[in-house]
Amino acid sequence: MSAELFSVFYQFADVFAFLILSAAGLAIVFGMMGVINMAHGEFIMCGAYVTVGLVNLGVPLPIAQILAALTAGIIGMIVEFLVVRRFYKRPLDSLLATWGLSLIVTQSMLLIVGSAVRGIGTPEGSFAIGGYTFSTYRLVLFGCAVAVLAGLYIIFMKTRFGVIARATMQNAAMAKALGARTGRIYSISFGIGTALAGLCGALYAPTMTLIPTMGATFVVESFVTVVIGGANVLLGTAPAAVFLAMIRMALNASYGQIIGQIGMLFAVILIIRVLPEGLSSVLVRRGR
Amino acid sequence: MLKLLDGPQTLGRGKIFWSCFLAVLAGALIYPLLADSYDVGNFAYFLIWIFMALGLCLMWGYGGMLSFGQTFFFGIAGYGYGVLAINMGGGTATIAALVLSVIVAMIAAGILGYFMIWGGISGIFFGIVTLSATLVLAFFLGQTAGPEWHIGPARLNGFNGMKGMDPLTVGSFDIEGSALYYLMIALIVIVYIALRMLVNSSVGNVIVATRENPQRAEMLGYDVRKYQLLTFVIGSGLAGLSGALYTSWGQFITPSSIGLPAAAMPIVWVAFSGRNDLTATLVGSFLLLFGFQTITVYSQQAALVLMGVLLLATVMLAPQGFVLGIGKLVVDWWTRRRLRDESPALADTGRLQSDET
Numbered sequence: 089m090s091a092e093l094f095s096v097f098y099q100f101a102d103v104f105a106f107l108i109l110s111a112a113g114l115a116i117v118f119g120m121m122g123v124i125n126m127a128h129g130e131f132i133m134c135g136a137y138v139t140v141g142l143v144n145l146g147v148p149l150p151i152a153q154i155l156a157a158l159t160a161g162i163i164g165m166i167v168e169f170l171v172v173r174r175f176y177k178r179p180l181d182s183l184l185a186t187w188g189l190s191l192i193v194t195q196s197m198l199l200i201v202g203s204a205v206r207g208i209g210t211p212e213g214s215f216a217i218g219g220y221t222f223s224t225y226r227l228v229l230f231g232c233a234v235a236v237l238a239g240l241y242i243i244f245m246k247t248r249f250g251v252i253a254r255a256t257m258q259n260a261a262m263a264k265a266l267g268a269r270t271g272r273i274y275s276i277s278f279g280i281g282t283a284l285a286g287l288c289g290a291l292y293a294p295t296m297t298l299i300p301t302m303g304a305t306f307v308v309e310s311f312v313t314v315v316i317g318g319a320n321v322l323l324g325t326a327p328a329a330v331f332l333a334m335i336r337m338a339l340n341a342s343y344g345q346i347i348g349q350i351g352m353l354f355a356v357i358l359i360i361r362v363l364p365e366g367l368s369s370v371l372v373r374r375g376r
Numbered sequence: 377m378l379k380l381l382d383g384p385q386t387l388g389r390g391k392i393f394w395s396c397f398l399a400v401l402a403g404a405l406i407y408p409l410l411a412d413s414y415d416v417g418n419f420a421y422f423l424i425w426i427f428m429a430l431g432l433c434l435m436w437g438y439g440g441m442l443s444f445g446q447t448f449f450f451g452i453a454g455y456g457y458g459v460l461a462i463n464m465g466g467g468t469a470t471i472a473a474l475v476l477s478v479i480v481a482m483i484a485a486g487i488l489g490y491f492m493i494w495g496g497i498s499g500i501f502f503g504i505v506t507l508s509a510t511l512v513l514a515f516f517l518g519q520t521a522g523p524e525w526h527i528g529p530a531r532l533n534g535f536n537g538m539k540g541m542d543p544l545t546v547g548s549f550d551i552e553g554s555a556l557y558y559l560m561i562a563l564i565v566i567v568y569i570a571l572r573m574l575v576n577s578s579v580g581n582v583i584v585a586t587r588e589n590p591q592r593a594e595m596l597g598y599d600v601r602k603y604q605l606l607t608f609v610i611g612s613g614l615a616g617l618s619g620a621l622y623t624s625w626g627q628f629i630t631p632s633s634i635g636l637p638a639a640a641m642p643i644v645w646v647a648f649s650g651r652n653d654l655t656a657t658l659v660g661s662f663l664l665l666f667g668f669q670t671i672t673v674y675s676q677q678a679a680l681v682l683m684g685v686l687l688l689a690t691v692m693l694a695p696q697g698f699v700l701g702i703g704k705l706v707v708d709w710w711t712r713r714r715l716r717d718e719s720p721a722l723a724d725t726g727r728l729q730s731d732e733t
Contacts, residue, residue: 174692175691178695179499179500180442180499180500184691185687185688185691188686192684192685194680195680196681198677199681301636307507307511349515349516353508357488360492360495
């Protein structure tokens with residue numbers, strides 16, 4: 089019995105980790121600046137490529153993954169400085185600008201790197217409970233997703249930066265009048281968002297084929313999680329991921345991945361009819 | 377009725393504009409007589425996509441709804457045409473397949489639009505929900521390679537795409553080559569004129585009023601949701617028309633014409649051209665398609681990089697669109713010159729209008 093229960097939890101954890109890791113970066117950027125980063129998938133791709141490149145050079149996997157996340161974060165801050173910061177007053181245009189960027193990056197990668205890059209295998213290691221065997225790495229991913237949420241909680245709720253960031257989120261003009269450097273806050277937030285995207289790519293790099301268009305496999309999940317999660321990462325994205333993971337897990341188990349994805353999309357379309365501002369609006373209202 | 381052709385919502389009016397329009401149309405009609413049939417077929421291929429661009433222009437430029445789902449409806453109607461044409465047999469039934477597949481796309485738009493518009497989502501979320509639907513459809517069709525994925529005798533065939541449907545046919549006459557070209561020209565003229573009349577009519581004024589300020593339009597007594605849904609259904613239906621014509625043109629369709637990067641193309645065309653005007657979209661989309669096709673022959677990736685650069689450049693340098701901006705500059709220069717001839721003192725008034733560009 090406990091083996092079946094654990095198996096259900098394992099499947100849930102797998103989907104949950106995928107949703108949280110792919111959506112967290114997007115949600116932070118959206119929550120802080122109201123910008124949807126259409127190049128999110130490309131930052132994920134960047135993280136994956138840097139990881140694989142470093143591992144092939146002989147760097148141990150965990151260190152390569154951390155370096156990959158940092159690289160994506162730094163590139164993100166550069167992109168913010170060059171492009172995104174011009175569009176904080178025009179969120180729709182920021183969507184187009186980052187989409188243009190995404191096209192440029194994906195297709196240039198196809199031109200330069202080509203489609204074949206030697207991948208790295210999923211780290212070995214499995215354990216058995218009852219009659220079932222489970223991959224350890226999948227549980228590591230779940231642990232990372234929980235750690236990301238915990239880390240964000242600490243950064244945004246317990247540090248000085250977090251207080252200023254939340255003030256900027258609520259009322260940027262007032263925060264600026266009180267002396268907060270909102271420009272720098274935005275820049276750092278965008279960096280954190282893209283670093284998380286890079287981390288997502290780094291963590292999933294060992295489990296999938298590396299192609300320049302791999303970002304597209306993450307964007308649907310990250311979009312729908314952010315759409316029903318709304319602007320608040322901790323109160324929106326996390327519950328949204330729990331909810332979507334349950335739907336997805338149930339459908340995956342009986343009908344396979346693609347029906348799971350379609351079902352998730354239908355659920356999201358039904359939810360936006362009822363809760364247009366996302367789950368976080370409900371939770372925040374309850375909290376007050 | 378004809379009064380609606382010229383109105384506040386469309387640029388280009390008066391004798392000069394319509395003379396140019398007729399001259400271009402005449403040139404387009406004579407073209408197949410001068411060029412060889414391969415070029416005519418290629419030309420017809422560019423024209424296929426114009427409907428999709430005009431539909432997006434209506435939704436985004438006039439209705440303020442940025443839909444990233446043009447290729448979603450393109451795909452539904454494209455696959456719809458294939459399935460229907462194969463199941464109903466060839467011959468004149470293909471015309472029915474074309475009409476029905478566009479209707480199917482419009483019904484899909486009605487359902488998706490209902491949930492989004494009545495749910496009150498707009499702006500950014502409208503874009504990413506439509507894009508999510510598009511990508512999911514592309515993923516779904518991509519994994520339908522097995523023989524169990526079929527509708528009647530029509531196999532979906534996964535990534536390799538569906539093929540084997542008949543082209544548009546009347547009786548025993550296949551509409552291909554020049555005939556298809558003339559059909560496209562006729563359809564484009566009809567759609568262009570009809571859209572001009574729509575946006576200049578009272579319905580069009582409500583659509584534009586909703587774009588400008590939904591609350592205000594609602595306070596004036598209009599149920600803006602109905603107008604938004606109408607705009608969305610028409611705009612998406614035009615994407616469907618493109619899809620059905622595309623399948624009929626090449627007798628195949630693959631999931632790659634739905635997913636990324638195909639989904640970004642209509643956005644690039646319309647943004648580059650100038651989303652606020654139908655004529656600018658028509659001209660700009662055609663120019664971009666022509667340029668894209670020329671470069672694709674050498675390298676598809678390079679052509680797509682260029683599209684990305686154009687999108688980025690448009691948003692950063694000319695958010696209203698390049699073709700529209702250049703068009704306005706030319707018109708301003710022209711009027712200013714005439715004003716200067718008539719009365720030098722008024723020469724500066726023209727400058728007020730050019731600020732937008």
